[in-house]
Amino acid sequence: MIEILDISKRFEEVQAVDHVSITIREGSVFGLIGTNGAGKSTVLRMMSGVIRPDEGQVLIDGMPVFDHVEAKERLFFIADEPYFFANATPGDMGRYYRSVFPRFDSDRYDGYLEAFGLGKRRKIAAFSKGMKKQLAILCGVCANTKYLFLDETFDGLDPVMRQGVKSLFAKEMDERGMTPIVASHNLRELEDICDHVGLLHKGGVLLSKELEEMKCNIQKVQCVLEEGVAQEEAFRGLDILKSEKRGSLYTLTVRGAKEETDRYFSGIRTVFYEALPLSLEEIFISETEVVGYDIKKIILG
Amino acid sequence: MTSKRSFWVSVRTNARRRVWLAVVMLLGFFFALPVSVGMRLSVDKMSYRYQDLHEYLGREFSAMIGMGDVAFLIAVFAVVAAVQGFSYMYQRKKLDLYMSVPVTKGHRFWSIYLNGILIYLILYLCNMLLSFLVAGAMGAAVELAVRDAALALLAHSLLFLAVYHVTILAVMLTGNLLVTLMGTGVLLFFDGAVYILLCAYMEAFETYCYKSMEAYQSLLVSPILRFVRLLDESYEFVGRSPSWIRVLDLGAFFSGILTLAAAGILALALAYWCYTKKPAEACGRSMAFPVTKAPIKVAITVFAGLFAGIMFYDLSNRSLFFFIFGLAAGTLLCHGTIEVIYDFDIRSMKNGWKSLLVSAGIVAALFSVFRFDLLHYDRYVPKPEQVESVAFWFADASNQYYDENLDGENREKYLSEHMQIVDIEPILELAQRRMGMDLSEAGGAAQNAGAAQEENLDLRWVIVRYQLKNGRTVWRQFPTLYREDARLLDRIVTDRAYREALYPIYNETEMALGDKFTVYYDGGSGRETVHDLSVKKLTEGYRRDLEGFTFTQEMNDRILGMFYLECLENGDMIRLALPVYPSFANTIELIREKGLYQDRYVDLDEVEKIVVQNSNSDAYDTYMQAQGSGSDADIQDFTVEAAFEDREEMSRILDAVYPTGFDYVWMPEDTLNYDYRVTLVYKSAAGGKERSEEYFLIADQIPDFVAEKTAYRG
Numbered sequence A: 001m002i003e004i005l006d007i008s009k010r011f012e013e014v015q016a017v018d019h020v021s022i023t024i025r026e027g028s029v030f031g032l033i034g035t036n037g038a039g040k041s042t043v044l045r046m047m048s049g050v051i052r053p054d055e056g057q058v059l060i061d062g063m064p065v066f067d068h069v070e071a072k073e074r075l076f077f078i079a080d081e082p083y084f085f086a087n088a089t090p091g092d093m094g095r096y097y098r099s100v101f102p103r104f105d106s107d108r109y110d111g112y113l114e115a116f117g118l119g120k121r122r123k124i125a126a127f128s129k130g131m132k133k134q135l136a137i138l139c140g141v142c143a144n145t146k147y148l149f150l151d152e153t154f155d156g157l158d159p160v161m162r163q164g165v166k167s168l169f170a171k172e173m174d175e176r177g178m179t180p181i182v183a184s185h186n187l188r189e190l191e192d193i194c195d196h197v198g199l200l201h202k203g204g205v206l207l208s209k210e211l212e213e214m215k216c217n218i219q220k221v222q223c224v225l226e227e228g229v230a231q232e233e234a235f236r237g238l239d240i241l242k243s244e245k246r247g248s249l250y251t252l253t254v255r256g257a258k259e260e261t262d263r264y265f266s267g268i269r270t271v272f273y274e275a276l277p278l279s280l281e282e283i284f285i286s287e288t289e290v291v292g293y294d295i296k297k298i299i300l301g
Numbered sequence B: 001m002t003s004k005r006s007f008w009v010s011v012r013t014n015a016r017r018r019v020w021l022a023v024v025m026l027l028g029f030f031f032a033l034p035v036s037v038g039m040r041l042s043v044d045k046m047s048y049r050y051q052d053l054h055e056y057l058g059r060e061f062s063a064m065i066g067m068g069d070v071a072f073l074i075a076v077f078a079v080v081a082a083v084q085g086f087s088y089m090y091q092r093k094k095l096d097l098y099m100s101v102p103v104t105k106g107h108r109f110w111s112i113y114l115n116g117i118l119i120y121l122i123l124y125l126c127n128m129l130l131s132f133l134v135a136g137a138m139g140a141a142v143e144l145a146v147r148d149a150a151l152a153l154l155a156h157s158l159l160f161l162a163v164y165h166v167t168i169l170a171v172m173l174t175g176n177l178l179v180t181l182m183g184t185g186v187l188l189f190f191d192g193a194v195y196i197l198l199c200a201y202m203e204a205f206e207t208y209c210y211k212s213m214e215a216y217q218s219l220l221v222s223p224i225l226r227f228v229r230l231l232d233e234s235y236e237f238v239g240r241s242p243s244w245i246r247v248l249d250l251g252a253f254f255s256g257i258l259t260l261a262a263a264g265i266l267a268l269a270l271a272y273w274c275y276t277k278k279p280a281e282a283c284g285r286s287m288a289f290p291v292t293k294a295p296i297k298v299a300i301t302v303f304a305g306l307f308a309g310i311m312f313y314d315l316s317n318r319s320l321f322f323f324i325f326g327l328a329a330g331t332l333l334c335h336g337t338i339e340v341i342y343d344f345d346i347r348s349m350k351n352g353w354k355s356l357l358v359s360a361g362i363v364a365a366l367f368s369v370f371r372f373d374l375l376h377y378d379r380y381v382p383k384p385e386q387v388e389s390v391a392f393w394f395a396d397a398s399n400q401y402y403d404e405n406l407d408g409e410n411r412e413k414y415l416s417e418h419m420q421i422v423d424i425e426p427i428l429e430l431a432q433r434r435m436g437m438d439l440s441e442a443g444g445a446a447q448n449a450g451a452a453q454e455e456n457l458d459l460r461w462v463i464v465r466y467q468l469k470n471g472r473t474v475w476r477q478f479p480t481l482y483r484e485d486a487r488l489l490d491r492i493v494t495d496r497a498y499r500e501a502l503y504p505i506y507n508e509t510e511m512a513l514g515d516k517f518t519v520y521y522d523g524g525s526g527r528e529t530v531h532d533l534s535v536k537k538l539t540e541g542y543r544r545d546l547e548g549f550t551f552t553q554e555m556n557d558r559i560l561g562m563f564y565l566e567c568l569e570n571g572d573m574i575r576l577a578l579p580v581y582p583s584f585a586n587t588i589e590l591i592r593e594k595g596l597y598q599d600r601y602v603d604l605d606e607v608e609k610i611v612v613q614n615s616n617s618d619a620y621d622t623y624m625q626a627q628g629s630g631s632d633a634d635i636q637d638f639t640v641e642a643a644f645e646d647r648e649e650m651s652r653i654l655d656a657v658y659p660t661g662f663d664y665v666w667m668p669e670d671t672l673n674y675d676y677r678v679t680l681v682y683k684s685a686a687g688g689k690e691r692s693e694e695y696f697l698i699a700d701q702i703p704d705f706v707a708e709k710t711a712y713r714g
Helices: A040-047 A090-100 A106-115 A129-142 A159-176 A187-193 A211-216 A231-235 A258-266 A280-290 A295-300 B007-016 B019-047 B053-065 B071-085 B092-100 B105-137 B142-173 B177-205 B214-219 B223-234 B244-248 B251-277 B290-315 B320-343 B346-350 B353-371 B411-418 B425-435 B449-455 B486-493 B496-502 B535-547 B551-556 B585-593 B617-627 B647-656 B704-709
Strands: A002-011 A014-024 A030-034 A055-060 A075-078 A147-151 A179-183 A196-201 A204-210 A218-225 A239-246 A249-255 A270-276 B387-394 B459-468 B473-481 B518-522 B527-530 B561-569 B572-580 B607-614 B640-644 B657-659 B672-682 B692-698
Touching: A002 A040, A014 A040, A014 A055, A014 A196, A014 A204, A030 A040, A030 A187, A040 A055, A040 A075, A040 A147, A040 A179, A075 A129, A075 B092, A090 A106, A090 A129, A090 B007, A106 A129, A129 A147, A129 A159, A159 A179, A159 A187, A179 A187, A187 A280, A196 A211, A196 A280, A204 A211, A204 A280, A211 A218, A211 A280, A218 A258, A218 A280, A231 A249, A239 A280, A258 A270, B007 B019, B007 B105, B019 B053, B019 B071, B019 B105, B053 B105, B053 B142, B071 B105, B071 B142, B071 B177, B071 B223, B105 B142, B105 B251, B142 B177, B142 B223, B142 B251, B177 B214, B177 B223, B177 B290, B177 B353, B223 B251, B290 B320, B290 B353, B320 B346, B320 B353, B387 B411, B387 B425, B387 B496, B411 B496, B425 B459, B425 B473, B425 B486, B486 B496, B486 B551, B527 B561, B535 B561, B535 B585, B572 B585, B607 B647, B607 B704, B640 B647, B640 B704, B647 B657, B647 B692, B647 B704, B657 B672
Parallel strands: A030 A179, A030 A196, A075 A147, A147 A179
Antiparallel strands: A002 A014, A002 A055, A196 A204, A218 A249, A218 A270, A239 A249, B387 B459, B459 B473, B518 B527, B518 B561, B561 B572, B607 B640, B607 B672, B657 B692, B672 B692
């Protein structure tokens, strides 16, 4: 289990991370999502022990991660721009990781290189961006660490390769209980694979929940009220995150379970009522709008 | 698994990524050592024509492989190795990799650190061995070079380590390659530069300053400066006897080795401490620790301001206006430049007004301290109760001194170690009187010490070294006026401690050479060997004569003749010159015994002709004044020459001559007239062959006919 306990980080004038606390269970895929500059990469770098929090701490299976070898043996961090040594080949990188990760599986690494069509003796500098990402993921997977931290790792992968990598993760999770933690703002990607989501905004956590629970707890409702029913009166008992009206059609994003919402609307006079499932992207927009992150405000001022 | 992840595996893995560094070092050492040795020895081999070629080439090879030749290259390699080893700290993506893998910070540091040292050491040793093979193949006695090569390996390795550590420290303090290189320069040279700057200020503003900064040399920690001092020490033995014992005698060399090592250890300790504290987010920034920004900026700005000030002062021929302009311009420009470097933004030049004010304040304060002598440096005379002893000598004294190994010794070092005058009262009185003296009055219109000395014919500078009871040593120099200060100077020079340190004839090591000395005597017409004269007897007599010898006598009496003692010892010529004054009864008696005594310097019967040259400096000066600057007077010859063969005239001239080879530094400046240069042409019968000697003329005895015949008439 990874425990992020009230961590904060300031870079000169900027408060990059502000009292973030998240718990990540083993055996699930955790998605770290957030607005631009929300502090996703900073949180991930603190989780990897690259930077030390100003306050709070990160525990990997109960061990503080910063400058702690035993904790770091359980994680592999793939940065948004992975680094490979100058003039190195995939073979060189494999040798390096084998020297630092005690359980690095060289045979599997060689096999994956072949399967992914990444020549073991080719210069990495000649690889495309996507191939470099693939190589970084293979290094991470073959390091056989319990946790795999990925920062915007799916960027640059073609759809087939993306699917291939997802399958790889599924296999590793199934076989050895690997826990991937993925930071991204590509919510459609995360929606497919994440079990749990942490939403960051302006350095703080807006929410951290199971994806299903999150989807169940927020509903998109379309309804038309009967004539003479006052809008304020009808929606008073709802926790509305967002509301739009086109003609007589109301589109509401409300907090609460589907059954609960259905029950509420059965109690008021409507001509039409329908509850629609929300995508992760819509949840993200709704939640961030609540705290003032509204694209319309950004554009229109 | 465990063995794979061991420290040495990390070192080896690290080495794989530093191949280009090894290649650069290999090429550097290869050309600087075996190739260079081969080329230079082949040249030496062709040009040497004596029998001992084998040993000669061995000595030459010893100098090539010894300290110094590859030191610069090694310092550069140290900088490159340190920067390259820790360059991962400059880039975030590298840092993300290195910091996230399961390796402790300490393990990572020491594996990179050791890797750099091993690359240097292995390549240096291999090339050194290769040089021995080359030298051996070329016929050099390589065994003669073993000691110097071993000492060079030790000293060069310490230099490498110290510079390597300082550069690592610079890497840890900064987050950008360019700033690291600048920081390395600052760390390597800042203390030396400050030292030189303070010396320049002392020289410019403290009239009586002498060696005052030398005591602070021991505080300099820069490894480059430490190595240069070590190199100085090594000249004592490099190329000489290849014995180890000779080196072991040199405590100074080993204390130099220890201080160089200490400077290196200090830098390493600081570097490692900074490494453990350096945040990952510092990569890409100019300075890793924001807290260091302001002090470093202020320190460099103050230095630059003061440096620009003194530079403008010198360039403008000591103009106070340009001094202040330099201070202001240097401070402003340097401060702005550092702000630009800190932020990598030209618009930042105007930032940081608070630190600019602090820097300007410090610059102004330091300027005032020197300009107005706020620390009373130029008025400092210790209280009698503070002083344990004093060493005192005239700045233009010229004796040669030798140490206990009969190696030539620096005059200041010898006198300060051997002269402990405890009757300090006349010295303090003299200092009190003369350190307050207005030099412009003493020297006419002259505004500085050098000019004052030229103007005032009586003015001579003395150097004093006060040994205080609290252990401190204070040096000063100040002027004395020969005639006015004669009473005090008489007391000082008749002090036994002064006499026994100043005159080399009291140096027992030297005098123990006894009859190994060859004795010469010059009565004024050239020196000749004195046979069968006991050196012991001469020494004893001369010492007795010195006992009552006063400054007034030294100033007013003219030297009758000179004894010279010379001896070749350990390949070096040991020389003593003993001037004989009219009051030296015991020595004169010995001269008489040997039949060498002369009433005057030259026997008239031996002289065929006297030629007098007069440079007519007064006419030259008058002409120059009339022409103004830029005239061609400097190429016009005002010298007038006249020859005299009349016995009467020659006799009168010989009464007025003074041998140029005799000491005249103690005479007041107006005793001799340096415009005249007298050449005596001896008869060919005298002495068996034709020869000539040169003389000065004593100012108040110049015959009128000589002045008339040699005067410039346009």
